[in-house]
Amino acid sequence: MDTAQTATDKLTDFSGEIGDYRDGNRVVFDHLRLVGSSVNIMLSKSIDGVQSVEFKNCRFERKISYSQLVSWLPNKECKLRFIESVFQSELYLGDANSGYFETCHFKDVVHFDYGDFSEDGTTIVKSTFDKSIKINAQQVKNVQLKGNTFEAPFELSSVIGSQVEADETILELSESNFNNTVLFNNNYHNHSRFTECLFRKSVELEKGKFDPENIDLSRSTFKSDITIKVKKVEIRGATFKKFPTVSNDKFSIMNLSGCESEGPSGKEFRSVFEETVNLDTLSSNKVTIELVSCDFQEGFDWxxxxxxxxxxxxxxxxxxxxxxxxxxxxxxxxxxxxxxxxxxxxxxxxxxxxxxxxxxxxxxxxxxxxxxxxxxxxxxxxxxxxxxxxxxxxxxxxxxxxxxxxxxxxxxxxxxxxxxxxxxxxxxxxxxGKTDFENTRFTELADFYQAKFFEPVIFLKTDFLESIVFSRTIFRKNVLFTYSTFKAVSIFRHTRFEMGLDLSLANITGTLSFFNVEITPFESDSPKDYDQAVEKDAVIPYVNQRETFRILKDTLLSQNNRIDSLHFRKLEMIAYNKELPKMRPNQWGERVINFMNRWSNNYGSSWRRALAFIFVSGALFFFLLVWLGLGFEPWKYTWGWTSMASLIEDIRHVTKYFFQFLNPTHKLEFMKDYSSNEVDLDGWYYMIDFFGRAVVGFGYYQFISAFRKLGKG
Structure with missing residues (x-):
């Protein structure tokens, strides 16, 4: 087991030569106050066995030349260690691989003149710097000061040199505490790590590149203001008391998102904003703010x-x-x-x-x-x-x-x-624009009152679990409720469909309320791909149009709204009339029946059309009866008008015969006395008279049906 002899157990003034206090492979000097400008370490015993010389709880009153201290070490493998020691004056560090400082207090400037100050070289941890540090960037390429505390204002250009291009120098100050203001103002240096640091006072980003590849401030905590004067900033996974203030009219990108730790663990570090975030101060246009994986404890007020x-x-x-x-x-x-x-x-x-x-x-x-x-x-x-x-x-x-x-x-x-x-x-x-409500779920009221849709809209597999309101809504193009579900009241009042509506595929278990809806026959199609048409292209097939009008007709009839149901019955038949030649071209009987119903009374909705049908069809068959049945050729007939009285008399006779013909029960010889000549009634006469009676009788039926449209049971 290694042991060490202590030089003294109380703080003692000392200047000059220190004797040999060695036991095993360590030498420890405890509680010394060294007041000289240099300290000579002389070890009288075997120099090969000493691995470290340690100053513990010591105080160095005068300027110390670290290289001179190192020169007295017994061998190159021997390390200088300073534990809980105080340096009252400036300290010049300049050896490559022989120093270790832990929990020390530097009350004056510390100079990094040359050498390697990484974890493999001279290391300073858990120490306090009352004043700044100075780095000779031309000689020093790696400075790692993790976990230290800086009490004085920290200015990067003063530390690294404002006019020295030091892109190869790595400055590692991670896990450090900055208890005073910090100013980043060096365009020439961009290899600095300030990760997981604590900044207690204001931080100003004046010059430099701030991102994980250059000046890295990730996972740090900012307890005061941050002022940004550069164009782009990326600080990941940090904690902010206040949102940064931007004072650059050309500012473009700010990324304050969370991040994941390096390595296989992949731990997430979320950015945290302790105070309310307000972006009103951003004066530049087209700024990009990335705040991914952040926690806003007091929220946003923008x-x-x-x-x-x-x-x-x-x-x-x-x-x-x-x-x-x-x-x-x-x-x-x-x-x-x-x-x-x-x-x-x-x-x-x-x-x-x-x-x-x-x-x-x-x-x-x-x-x-x-x-x-x-x-x-x-x-x-x-x-x-x-x-x-x-x-x-x-x-x-x-x-x-x-x-x-x-x-x-x-x-x-x-x-x-x-x-x-x-x-x-x-x-x-x-x-x-086009609107997509596919698989959307409305659990309560969905209110589209006076909404306007300028492009086709498909409610594909949309669930309306409660009331839905489309009152005074305007659909400029097709609207389809493909496989949608209506479970409650669906209100379409004063709704205007300027093109098409498709309810044929909807699952309607609730109540449809249609009142004063504006809809007219619209263009349909017979698409080759039915599913593509109703789910993607917003095309309404012929059969869907007819089924939609049938649903609306039956819905209104079930609500005892016979008046409005007639309108949709007419639209249903018009859609059927369009469907027949496209979908059923060989069903001529159906097409004739549909044609007759349309032109006789417009599918039971127009008594005027029925009356016109009676007179037009009656006039046609009356003329055929006179021409083909009786052989009368009016273009060869000389009426013999000699006066207005004779003209009126002829008109009176023609009118009398015409209205007699319009009586389906007229006699066959009702025009027997139209001429003094005897004319035999042949087969043409009987055939034309038969069809004339049938067509005119059909017209009477359609006329009565149109009058009884509001009273049908």
Whole structure:
């Protein structure tokens, strides 16, 4: 076992030569006050066996030349060790591999003149520097001072030299405490590590490259202000009392995201902001702020902004989330967790916007927000909404996208859960781009009052578990509820469908309420790929159009709303008329029946058309009867009008015969006296008379049916 003889057990003044206090392979000098300018270490015993010379609890009153101390060591393998010692004056370090300082106190400047100050060379740990350190960057390439405390203001240009290009010098000050101000102001040096440091006072980033590859401030704690004067900053996994202040009009990127530790463990270090974050002070436009995997203990309070790109992915926001009137160029909230009610009222999103897997614990309001740039993409895939969600008066911008992509996406979004149902409001919202609600789940009220959809919208496999309101909603293009579920009341009042509506594939177990809805026959198609049409392309097949109108007709009849049901019955038959030549081209009987019903009384809805049908068809068969049945050729007949009285008399006779013909029970010889000539009634006469009676009789039936449309049981 190694032992050591102690020079003295009390603090003793000493200058000059120290005797030999050696036992085994160590020499220890304890509690000495050395007042001389140099200390000579003379070891009288075997020099080969000494491995270290240790000064413990000593005090050096005068300037010390470390190289001179080293020169008295018995061999190159011997180390100088200083434990809990105090250096009152300047210390000059300059040997490559022979020193160790632990828990020492340097009250004056420490100079690193030459040599290696890494873990393999001279090492200083857990010590305190009252004044600055000076590094000769031309001679020193590696300085590691991990876990020390710096009491004086720290200025990097003073430490490393402001005009010396020292890119090869590695400065390692990790796990250190800086109890005074720190100024990074050296453009020439960018190989410094200040990871896991504690900065108690203000820090100013004036010059340099601040990222993990250059000046690394990762996982540090900042207890006071940070002022940024450079263009780009990356500080990962740190703790901030205050959000940094930017004083550079050309500032562009700030990355204060969390990070993972190096090595196989992969431990996550989340950035923490202890006070409320406010971005109002950012004066430059188009700034990118990355705050991924951060914890905002007092939340966000950003009421205005200058077109900032903000990334809060995987972050947790507590106590306050105010983005009222904020302006985003791009915004990403992927897996963000808002633990408080979130306010995006009147916010402006001019670029890509992502709410993938976002968790809103207490609700969120986007009221009067504007998603306005052409490539805006509002996504809500797998997002979790709790509390009320309000998108009222929002405007969603136009997008140039492929048919497999959507500009406004709420795909697989859960508005509420089994334990808590929430209300969602899109009142007066404007959707100018395609909108995707695939697998979206509304657990409470879904309010689209006065919303406007400018592009096709597909509610694919969307669940409406409670009431849904589409009152005064305007759909400029097709809207499809493909495989959607309506479990409660669905209100369509004063809704305007300017193109098509498809309810044919919806699962309707609740009540549909249609009142004063504006919809007309619309263009359909017979697509080759049916699933592609109704799930992706927003194309409504012919059969779906007819089935939709049938559903609406039957729904209104079940509610005893016979008046409005007639409108949808007519639309159903019009859709059927369009479907027949496309889907059933060989069913001529069906096509004739449909044609007759349409033109005789417009599918039971128009008595005027039925009356017109009676007179037009009656006139046609009356003319055929006179021409073909009786051989009368009016173009060869000289009426013999000699006066107005004779003309009126002829008109009176023709009118009399015509109305007699319109009586389905008229006699066969009702026109026997139209001429003095005897005319035999042949087969043409009987055939035309028979079909004339049948068609006119059908017209009477359709006329009566149209009058009885409101009273049919």
């Amino acid at each position: 009421k205005r902004g200058n077109n900032i790109s903000l990334d809060l992915s995987k972050s947790k926001i507590e106590k306050k989330a105010n983005f009222n009137n904020a302006k985003f160029s791009n915004a990403c909230f992927d897996h963000a967790h808002f633990m408080v009610e979130c306010d995006f009222k009147e916010a402006t999103f001019t670029g890509y916007t992502d709410f993938v897997n976002t968790n809103f614990e207490k609700g969120v309001s986007f009221q009067s927000s504007h998603f306005k740039r052409e490539d805006v993409n509002v996504r809500g895939v797998n997002s979790i909404y709790k509390g009320e969600v309000n998108f009222s008066n929002c405007v969603f911008g136009q997008a140039e996208v492929s048919k497999d992509d959507f500009s406004n996406s709420f795909r697989e979004t859960n508005f509420g859960n089994n334990k808590e149902a929430i209300k969602v409001r899109f009142r007066q919202a404007t959707f100018k």
